[in-house]
Amino acid sequence: MSSYINRFMSVESYGYFWEKYRPAILKLMISSIEGPQQYKFSTHEVRTANPKDKGGFTFTLTVHKRKAVNDVRSSPIAKDLLRVLQQSGKASELSDSSIYEFKLDKHFVLHVAKMDIQSEVPDNPQSIITEPLEG
Numbered sequence: 819m820s821s822y823i824n825r826f827m828s829v830e831s832y833g834y835f836w837e838k839y840r841p842a843i844l845k846l847m848i849s850s851i852e853g854p855q856q857y858k859f860s861t862h863e864v865r866t867a868n869p870k871d872k873g874g875f876t877f878t879l880t881v882h883k884r885k886a887v888n889d890v891r892s893s894p895i896a897k898d899l900l901r902v903l904q905q906s907g908k909a910s911e912l913s914d915s916s917i918y919e920f921k922l923d924k925h926f927v928l929h930v931a932k933m934d935i936q937s938e939v940p941d942n943p944q945s946i947i948t949e950p951l952e953g
Contacts, residue, residue, distance in 0.1 A: 831868065831894070831898055832867050832868050832871075832894060832895045832898035832899070833898045833901060833902060834867065835863070835864070835867035835868075835898075836898055836899045836901075836902040837902055839857075839859075840902055840906060840909075842857055843857075843899075843902075843903075843909075843920075843928070843930070844906065844908050844909060844912075846928070846930040847909065847912050847918055847930055847932070848912070850918070850930050850931055850932035851932055854929060854930065854931040855929070855930045855931075856927050856928060856929045856930070857927070857928045857930075858925075858926065858927050858928075859922075859926040859927070859928065860926070861926050864895075864926050867895075868894065868895070871894055871895070874893075875895055875922060875924075875926065876921075876922055876923055876924050877890065877893040877895060877896035877920075877921070877922050878896075878919065878920070878921045879893075879896045879899060879900060879919070879920040879921075880917060880918070880919045880920075881900065881903060881913050881917070881918045881919075881920070882913055882916075882917040882918075882935070883913055883914055884903070884904050884910050884913055884914075886900050887917065895922065896920075896922075899920060915935070916932050916933065916934060916935060917932070917933040917934075917935060918930065918931070918932055918933070919931045919933065
């Protein structure tokens with residue numbers, strides 16, 4: 819138990835914050851099948867989650883198959899959200915079949931949108947049926 823607490827209570831981490839809201843985030847992911855979802859965080863709570871972080875809090879994180887599709891290395895708050903999502907079996911299951919975009923805006927509103935994966939091209943391109951072009 820102490821290693822769990824230490825991992826999420828790190829002074830330079832938003833892990834504890836995201837872990838606290840993980841059930842709400844999972845619900846947003848599930849509900850996003852009906853359309854984009856959002857959740858308003860308390861400004862004070864986000865700012866005090868990591869008092870040493872003087873950078874911006876806004877970010878966009880795109881997740882597919884437990885990995886960030888975009889570069890979030892410069893955003894500690896986005897990296898910690900990704901870590902919490904990677905540790906959740908349900909979030910991993912959801913991200914295996916879809917792409918999820920998480921955006922935290924300057925008003926501390928988290929936006930969650932689900933994007934369907936386009937059908938992939940078959941391994942054997944000769945198996946694609948084509949119509950002859952009329953010329």
